[in-house]
Amino acid sequence: MKNYYGLLIMLCLAYPATGQVQFVVESLPEATPAQDSIFITGTFNNWNTTDPKCLLRKQPNGQLAVILNFSEPVIEYKFTRGNWLKVETGADNQYIPNRTLINDGSTQAVYIQIQNWQDLGGARNFEYLAFYYFGIAVLSLILFVLSFRIFKKEISRQRIFASMHGLLALLYLGAVAYYVVNPIWQTHLNILGQILIFIWGPMAYLLIRTLAKNESLPVKWLYFAPTFFVVLIAGLRLMNLDILSFFSNYVIGLLTWGKLLVVGFGCVMTCIFLLKAIFDIEWKVKGRLHWFLRTIFLTHVVCLCLVFITLYFDAFEVFTHEPEEYKWFFVLFSFPVWVEIIALWKDPQFFKEKSQVFHIDRADELLSKLKRIMEKDKVYHEAELNVNRLAELMDTKPHILSKLLNEHFEQNFRDYVNSYRVQEFIDQAQVGKLEKLTYLGLAHEVGFNSKSTFNLAFKKNTNKSPREYFKSC
Template sequence: MKNYYGLLIIFCLSYSASSQTKFIIESLPETTPAQDSIFITGTFNNWNTSDPEYLLRKQPNGQLAVILYFTEPVIEYKFTRGDWLKVETGTENEYIPNRTLVSRSSSEPIPIRIKNWQDLGGARSFEYLIFYYFSIAFLSIILLTLSFRIFKKDPNRRRIFVTLHGFFGMLYLSAVAYFVVNPIWQSYLIILGQALIFVWGPMAYLFIKQVEHKENLTVTYHYFIPVILASLIAFLRLMNLDFFSFFSLSISGFLTWGKALLMGGGAMITLYYLIKVIGDLKWSKITERPYSFSLWVLILNGVSLCFVFFSLYTDGCGLTNGNLGEYKWFFVVLSLLVWTEVIALWKDAQFFKEKPQVLHIDKADELLPKLRDLMEKEKVYHEAELSVNRLAELMETKPHILSKLLNEHFEQNFRDYVNGYRVEEFIDLANSGKLEKLTYLGLAHEVGFNSKSTFNLAFKKITHKSPREYFKAYAL
């Protein structure tokens, strides 16, 4: 029994003599190739620069980390990309001394900032697409602002356009940021971008449906369930929870579980909505506006989606380096949607507004006799406060249909149409001797005018003369 106690004491002493430290890379040089592995090397492994036991692995939030066990009181170490020619250096690519760590009791991870690599020397190719991505983000923000003005009285449609343009703005600003931040922050942007992709499909569907002026299309919460869930996963990943560590594991080549589940999942949801909208398009009217515009939007979304699936495939085959830069053609094609919308607005500023209803000829045939009876037999224009709403109510129709009827069949608005009857009757009454008993204003009140100024303006607009000039030219 004493032997067991002795072994236990020896085990405890040996464990206490061993230190455990976690190193987390907080910053990498912007030039770091995405496909390169990073190792920690030092006195604890005989300075082996590519020891798989000391490979830094991605955490759920995209950071690189490694846990080091050592028994020495002091260790020296450095970080490499698998070779002494690819060892870390200083800001000016100068040699830096070995890092040193003294055995400690704290369990807090050690943050590491790598400034440069010897073989790269700070060189970095500039991505000129940054300027183009920024212009698309800028255009998206302008369109977002215009949406508040265009759909001032249509909150449902405004909500769709604002969300769509907000999606484009965030997506392209993130793409700009991706090319100017260091690889660790690039990992954060990728995680957020994978969640953002879940907005794409529902908003493309709602956008096309609204452009076609479908009625009773409301934005319900179920369109946003996927992006809410994806955003929650992204938030938990950024918290570095161990449960999500499998998202960083490779399935094949450079295709990780995170990219397959999130980018792939978002792409599949988009595919579902594109197929759904294809079934709803009126192909017999595809050459007419707005269906031709919807077809272009559908095609551009479909081509963009093909680039996503192709990029996932090449990642899985190991043909690309697996970073977001390989998706740049997806961003280029998708940006054409913004230009398509800008061109549509440039050609017709009212393109996205709901077009007024076209009055069917059968309906007009029913309404015209009613209107004639009300005006000629019942003389409803005698009501001084007669309005388009009141007259529409008497005709058992809607105000906008009445306005359309007057515009198409009489080429007049409501006020000019009613005043025409009033002026005509005023002239008839005046010619019949009524002016001998009433003044101009009194007679104007009798036919429905409620003020002298309104009467004078209406009379002159119709006869091109004032009342006195008219009756002087045409003697009673």
């Protein structure tokens, strides 16, 4: 019986089982050149560093993998980028012993993290534009928060404006992360970033339209139907399903199916939404908002051209290695953010500018009513008087009253009302009213509700403080 077992062991050693092993590289050094091919080499191929059968290929989720069959019971191996000067090393660029695998004849997967390459010596590429991207992400977050104040009573416009700038913040934070993660995770970020391409078009259209037409715009979720499909595709790619393995295959040159189908189709969809904006919007906006909308539109057009040029370069291998494809796209796409920040810094009411030029009917009649209410009824004595209350007394709309004051008196509502209060204060003071009342007491009588408001309004109308004014009289 013992002889039988010994014979069986000898037969197993003489005829080792063939096992199938999938080697999966799930992490690479950050400085790994994108154009370099990575090979596995070992005892199974006489340490050939450029064996085409041992070339690792990119998977749907960005990892690199190769499947090999082995008959040897013990395998030693390493990874290189095509020659022994580019062999893998340790974290401190030190020599590492050969990796070892025991072949038990089963199908197995081995997951590897490559820490360094001998020729790179621990070098790390750093893109200083990452600081700029981070700054744009912060500015986008500021605009996101401000949107709740700018469009406080316009919920639809508020949601569109906030969503657009929230997406911009995510986009630029992702761009920052791209420069600090390893190449495998860079692919993951690319896959997730491609989802934003499908949100880009409808969000740009909704933003341009809601600002151009100065109206609340219902969001049609049909616009975002392709986005949900791409989210599903991205999830399946990150799960590394074999059904999507063709996404990593090349169509022509360096252009992959994934880039063609997702990036290409997403940009075509964005083109459609920009064309829809041209035909749906009459573009009658005037003033600074007019130029802001033109800036957004032209920036999107130029960015689309850059993406299509990148796809062309990939297809016809204009570059001998893969360039940093979207670097200047991100720089250009940040331009409208700067325009918004500067505009809001100079004028917090920038987006409140009316986009429609309208004629005031019965302007003479309204001016006559306004004069009677202010001079005879002296409605400005009401400390809580506001534009809605005055418009109600005149039997008109608040925005019409505001336009009337701007066009005929070149004043806003507050300055117009305060000018009456200041003039009556001066008239009352000159007839001796200040002998019985203090400055503040008389200010309250003519309609001011605080000392600071009175002082500011008085100086704005007379270029002097109350005491300076009456001393000079």
